[in-house]
Amino acid sequence: MATHFNDIQAALDARLNSLAGGYDIAWPNTVFEPEADQTFLSPSFLPAETTQASLGSDGKDNTTGIYQIDVVYPAGSGRSTIPDSVADHFKRGTVLSYNGINVRVRSVSISPALTEGAFHFVPISVDFYIYTDAR
Secondary structure: OOOHHHHHHHHHHHHHHOOOOOOEEOOOOOOOOOOOOOOEEEEEEEEEEEEEOOOOOOOOEEEEEEEEEEEEEEOOOOOOOHHHHHHHHOOOOOEEEEOOEEEEEEEEEEOOOEEEOOEEEEEEEEEEEEEEOOO
């Protein structure tokens, strides 16, 4: 059984987990209760359509997607350099390996920030792609 999707997410998660700064991470599907004055990161794995990348029934598959990392810090605390640190950590061209697969970062960008309640969210989008054996 191929575990490409799990492996892609694991490679991206491992890279985020290695970010310097000791930020708490609100991992998906886990209990996380932030405090009002806490800065933390919240990743989301957003795969896109997998397409056939080469000819034939054994041709490679191309999977693309976005790994979105919300940098969350207290509302009203001003601008932060954390989004730049996250983006630098996933810079274009970075190759992440996990369980025999290689995930490549195509680009990193920032989206408009949003303030909700006690927190200010700055989304960082890591655009990735990977070629794998056909399913």
